[in-house]
Amino acid sequence: MDGEDLGLLDGTGEAAGGGEGGDGGEETFILPEGEGEGEGEGGGEGEGKGGQGEGAGEGDGGEGSRAIVKLEPLAIRKALRDISTSNPEFAKKFPTLEKAVTTALYKSGQIEKFGGVQAISEAMEAIELHGGVEGIQELVDEVAAARDLKVGFERGDPKVVDGWSKDYPLGFKKLIVPALDKLETLDKTHFENVASYVIEKVFTTYGVFGAIAALGEAISAGKNEDAVKQFNSVAKFLGDSKALASKARIGQTDRDAELDERESSIEERDRKAFYGSVRQDVNTQMMSEMNRLIRLGLNGKKIKVDTANRLRKEINSELARVVNSRAGYADRYNSVMAAKNKERAVRFITTNARQALPAVVRQMLKEFNLTVTGGGTGGDGARRAVNRGGSGGGGSNIVTGRPKTADVDFTRTDKAVWLSSVNAGRATGKIFLKTGKQAKW
Numbered sequence: 433m434d435g436e437d438l439g440l441l442d443g444t445g446e447a448a449g450g451g452e453g454g455d456g457g458e459e460t461f462i463l464p465e466g467e468g469e470g471e472g473e474g475g476g477e478g479e480g481k482g483g484q485g486e487g488a489g490e491g492d493g494g495e496g497s498r499a500i501v502k503l504e505p506l507a508i509r510k511a512l513r514d515i516s517t518s519n520p521e522f523a524k525k526f527p528t529l530e531k532a533v534t535t536a537l538y539k540s541g542q543i544e545k546f547g548g549v550q551a552i553s554e555a556m557e558a559i560e561l562h563g564g565v566e567g568i569q570e571l572v573d574e575v576a577a578a579r580d581l582k583v584g585f586e587r588g589d590p591k592v593v594d595g596w597s598k599d600y601p602l603g604f605k606k607l608i609v610p611a612l613d614k615l616e617t618l619d620k621t622h623f624e625n626v627a628s629y630v631i632e633k634v635f636t637t638y639g640v641f642g643a644i645a646a647l648g649e650a651i652s653a654g655k656n657e658d659a660v661k662q663f664n665s666v667a668k669f670l671g672d673s674k675a676l677a678s679k680a681r682i683g684q685t686d687r688d689a690e691l692d693e694r695e696s697s698i699e700e701r702d703r704k705a706f707y708g709s710v711r712q713d714v715n716t717q718m719m720s721e722m723n724r725l726i727r728l729g730l731n732g733k734k735i736k737v738d739t740a741n742r743l744r745k746e747i748n749s750e751l752a753r754v755v756n757s758r759a760g761y762a763d764r765y766n767s768v769m770a771a772k773n774k775e776r777a778v779r780f781i782t783t784n785a786r787q788a789l790p791a792v793v794r795q796m797l798k799e800f801n802l803t804v805t806g807g808g809t810g811g812d813g814a815r816r817a818v819n820r821g822g823s824g825g826g827g828s829n830i831v832t833g834r835p836k837t838a839d840v841d842f843t844r845t846d847k848a849v850w851l852s853s854v855n856a857g858r859a860t861g862k863i864f865l866k867t868g869k870q871a872k873w
Contacts, residue, residue, distance in 0.1 A: 459723050459727075459740070460727060460734075461723075461726055461727045461730045461733070461734055461735060461740065462734065462735065462736075462737055462740045463734045463735065463736055463737070505534075505537040505538075505540075505541065508533065508537060509530065509533065509534060509537070512529065512530055512533055513530065516529075516530065557783070564776075567771070609680050612626070612627075634673075638669060640666065640669060643662050643665050643666050643669075644662075644666060646658070646662045647659055647662035647663055647666065650662055706769075706772055706774070707769070709774060710769070710774055710777045710778055710781070713774070713778045714778055714781050714782055714785070717778070717782050718782060718785055718786075718789070719744075721786060721789060722744060722747060722748075722789065722793065725789060725790055725793040726740075726743065726744075726747075726793060726797070729793055729794060729797045729802070729803065730797070730802060733802070735802065739800070742800075743796060743797075743800055743802075746796050746799075746800075747789075747792055747793055747796045750792050750795065750796060751785060751788060751789060751792045754788045754791075754792060755784050755785055755788055758784070761784065764780070765780070765781070768780045801843060801844075829868075829869050829870060830869065830870050830871075830872050831865065831867075831869050831870065831871050831872070832871075832872060833871070834871065835863065835865055835871045837850070839865050839866055839867075840863060840864070840865060840866070840871075841864045841865055841866045841868075844864035845862070845863050845864045849862070849863070850863060
């Protein structure tokens with residue numbers, strides 16, 4: 433699946449269906465037309481704050497974070513009661529605090545019994561994936577029905593035929609002849625028995641046995657006119673039967689094919705309408721979140737409109753690649769979309785996209801030279817203008833052999849690293865080329 437099927441954006445960096453994408457008021461990182469980039473305007477300080485804010489936002493438990501002391505629920509309740517006892521005013525101000533904390537601690541304990549919030553979240557996601565509690569019950573009913581059907585087929589229960597012919601009469605009628613043909617190859621003796629049963633039933637219904645008996649009597653009595661009459665009657669019946677048999681083998685009439693094609697066309701139109709509706713809602717939510725993360729990453733720095741559009745287009749492309757490459761995502765996506773529950777589909781796509789979006793935004797800001805390293809100011813976003821080489825084509829991003837100095841992209845490669853690699857005769861760091869690839873030797 434590509435970004436279109438994923439339901440993120442339409443690949444242009446704008447929300448599908450036109451417009452500026454998301455809430456225009458959020459795009460405060462875009463320079464008004466006619467104004468310059470404003471390079472160096474508080475870039476170092478602003479970007480530095482952005483870097484600090486990013487680290488703090490991640491909550492990776494780095495240096496400076498407080499150690500978390502785990503307390504038992506009983507100890508917490510005792511400490512809270514001591515505070516209330518020693519401070520009557522506090523107790524009056526928060527009379528239900530102890531009860532609320534006790535309830536919260538109990539619920540927390542129950543959550544831990546089930547493996548914690550993460551385990552419960554994963555379980556709820558799995559339940560939602562299959563349509564919630566109602567969807568799970570439907571699956572259980574379907575499994576039970578399928579099991580009964582399997583047993584019925586194994587035992588040759590006539591009730592299977594009753595249900596099949598009642599629920600799907602057209603399909604039942606079309607498969608009778610193929611079933612007889614398969615029976616002939618599977619068990620010829622039984623096929624002959626079944627064929628004899630059908631012949632006897634048909635001959636009795638249409639009076640063939642009586643006609644043949646009358647034909648014999650006419651021949652015995654020398655009544656030629658009566659004999660000819662009975663013979664012609666039998667001959668006509670056999671001729672009509674042969675013609676009808678050829679029609680039975682066709683299996684599908686032109687009218688059937690026309691109806692099938694019309695039904696398929698209607699289903700495809702409905703599918704496209706549903707996908708478009710889901711995509712529109714996803715676009716609105718994800719564009720708003722993308723703009724918010726870009727704004728936080730730039731930390732006050734403004735960029736040109738064309739740079740912003742290219743940035744969002746690349747973010748969308750990379751986000752679709754990351755999400756689609758997750759193990760099992762494609763199968764879950766197809767299952768969710770097939771259920772045609774819009775709210776569930778939008779929630780499923782946005783949940784997966786939001787998990788990957790922060791890292792993708794940081795990566796793209798870095799590749800667009802819009803983040804700060806070593807206290808310097810951010811760039812102008814020109815770096816990403818060079819194709820990364822192999823991004824989506826599956827080609828290698830590594831070039832072997834030492835390149836010429838003129839081919840090195842010094843906006844991405846530290847000159848000191850390049851000079852040291854030249855002097856040492858080997859690569860001592862990442863050497864980026866103007867083609868977007870890396871050189872290694």
